[in-house]
Amino acid sequence: MTDFAIDTPRSQSRTLRIGLRWLLYVILGLFALYYLLPLFVMITTSLKSLEEIRTGDLMALPREVTFDAWRTAWSKACTGIQCNGVKPYFWNSVLIAVPAVLISTLLGAMNGYVVAHWKFKGANIFFALMLFGCFIPFQVVLLPMARVLGFMGIAGTIPGLIFVHVIYGLGFTTLFFRNYYVTIPAELSKAAKVDGAGFFRIFWSIFLPLSLPIIVVSVIWQFTQIWNDFLFGVSFSQSGTQPITVALNNIVNSTTGVKEYNVDMAAAIIAALPTLLVYVVAGKYFIRGLTAGSVKG
Amino acid sequence: MSKWLEEHLPKVVLAPSFIAVLVFVYGFIIWTAWVSLTRSKLLPKYDIEGFIQYDRLFAAPRWDVAMNNLFIFGTLFIAISMVLGLMLAILLDQNIRTEGAIRTIYLYPMALSMIVTGTAWKWILNPGLGLEATVQGWGFETFTFNWLVDPDKAIYTIVLAAIWQSSGFVMALFLAGLRSVDTEIIRAAQVDGIPTWRVYTAIIIPSMAPIFLSAFIVLAHLAIKSFDLVIALTGGGPGFATDLPATYMYAMAFSRGDIGQAASSAMIMMGVVFTIVVPYLYSELRAKND
Structure with missing residues (x-):
């Protein structure tokens, strides 16, 4: 020693x-x-x-x-009986991810803004409820969600999947923005209130211009989550509306015909490219999102 | 009216999200809990009958396999990812010139879908054409590596792929932790001639206790929710050998048409998550308010 x-x-x-x-x-x-x-x-x-x-x-x-x-x-690859390759499913994933990312980020920004700077009785409880919601295993909501989507008439559709991703992404986006906005001094919004600026005005002209880094974090986090999602995709889609992860799994595990390993691998890379690209271009923000979910601050 | 609106605007803005969370998270949990106490089969029934579904669940050999697998998978996955992550973080913390590039390489699997990870490893572990054939081609004719189709070993292939995917992330967490340790203390220790490994074991690692906890929570959470990786890598097979609670729940809900079993298994999963996460979140929130 x-x-x-x-x-x-x-x-x-x-x-x-x-x-x-x-x-x-x-x-x-x-x-x-x-x-x-x-x-x-x-x-x-x-x-x-x-x-x-x-x-x-x-x-x-x-x-x-x-x-x-x-x-x-x-x-041309077959997912079950259809043989159109991953192309249509790639676009499904884009159609699901883009609106879901934008809506959940916008709502998260508004929620974070309220919780951090317009404290009212119960705002902390709201935040706590939201935070716990981030951690539930989604299996516990699959069954009722399937029924509610049917009830709303959007079962097996792309809007249905957008809806699901927005709902269960809100917890994280709210967390990101809340934790970011608490670091902005309260004097700033107080001074603006004294000057007669209203709720939206303060958000629009003071908070939003300062938010670029956290918007990037939130967008990247949500995009990665939604693009890579499989559980919701496989539970709430039907033939024709499946996201790419589901299509990839169907191609790889389809039991008919000769096993084309090279096609499986090409399809897997195509499915991985968008999130890999995001990671390579904006890795710093990707890591920040990952750690924001697990380490405080 | 406009004055009321002005005053209550923050609440109005929060209301849709609040209602959504109440209904779609908490309402749904209650719905699932309720249905888990009924005789629901293909369609949900709402007459409470007690714990019959849980009795059935605990008597089912397939659920037994799933829970055992969760234990094996969870323990190995968490332990190895933490050790590997910590080790890589410490090695990377030694003023490595190419640190940025190496970090990028270690962490990229985290950006991939578990389905992609599963697909890739399924191919690498393919007994006929994958790693086994390669090593045999190097001259080790008797080498066999068929874990993927061996019911006793298949669960370890899931551990292997999951560690590959997540250990880089654990490394990043620990590296951030190492960087936040007070450099004054470290320098003082070095001036006193304390060897580097002692500085790590006696000063740096103990001060990172909260990061160990965070990493544990994240990994445990990932382990319990693991679904995609099993589906893509083994499909739960051979037989039911690699079933996890998440795949059991899915099979009951969507292919077996046994809503009662699906609901009760989902509730058990939630119970496991909450016993791990709730104390952690509670202490985090308290610490923030103090």
Whole structure:
């Protein structure tokens, strides 16, 4: 338990330090390979022909690059009985995600603004109720939601899925904006009130211009959640309105015909591209959203 | 009228969300709890009959498998992700020149859908053409790796894929925690000649207790809700070998037409989540108000 760095001669400790440094980089590099391996395998497999997949090696680069699997995945692969590829489902996901993200972010911003700066009796209870709502396992609302969507006449439709995603996204968006707005000094809104500015005016001209970072966090969080959602998608859609995650699962697990692993991988990459793109472009905000949900502040 | 509106505008703005949460979260929980106490089968019934659904649930071998799997999966997933995340965070905290790039690589799986993750790992773990064939091709002819189709081992493939997806996130949490430790104390310890590993075990790691708790809560929550990954990777199989409570609930609700079982299993899931999350949220909210 003694300190080797001081006990050993200087030169030896120097070699040791360099050695450790190398070891450190090797370990970090190995883990990088571990995280990259599935992506590498997905990409290379999607560029191989079925023939090459059957005879070749999982880890090998394609001998002959072909984009056939990508074309099939996009417009010809079969999800059950329909064979239109993932294209229609990709657009379904866009049609679901875009309005749901915008509506839940807007509502979350208004809620956060009220809870943080227009405190009234019960505002904290509202916030607590909302926060607990973030953590429920969605299985507990699946059955009644299926009935209510039917009752509202939007079961199995895209508006139905938008509705569901807005409702269950509200907790997080409210949390993001509330936690952001409490850091804005109350004097600012008080001074504006004294000057006669109203509720919406203060929101519009003081809070909104300051909100860009948290809007980005909220939009990215919601987009990732909704795009990657499977549970709501598979429970509340029907043939034709399924989001891409459901379509991908149907393609991969369809039992008819020859298993086309290259098409599966191409479809998986297509399904992953939008959120990966968001992550690469705005990773900082993505991480902020992730940690805001788990660490206070 | 306009004066009333002006005064109550904040409440009016909050009202739709408030009502939505009351109905669609709390109302729905009550509905599910109610139905779990009835003899509902294909259609919900509303006459309370007591705990018959729970009796059936606890007597069902398939539910037993699901709960056992949740225990195995949850324990391994949480423990390994935490150890791995902490280790990677500490290694990355040593003034690594390419830290940004490495962090990006470690964390990208978190941006993927579990369905994509499941699809990728299903292919890698494919017994005939995946990793097994590759290693055999390297000359290890007798190497077998068929966990995916082995009922006793399949649950570990889910652990493997889930760790791959989430450990980078745990790393990011811990790294943020390491960076927020007071650097004065660390420097003082270093001046005193205390070796680095002692600085970590005696000063830095203990001061990160709240982050351990946060990471645990997030991971436990992910584990209990795990559904997509099982569906994409094993489909709950072979047989029911990799069923989790979430897949059991879904099967009862949407393919078996057994609403009573679906409702009671959902309530058990919620019970598990709440025993973990409620004390945590309660202490968080209290700490904020103090």
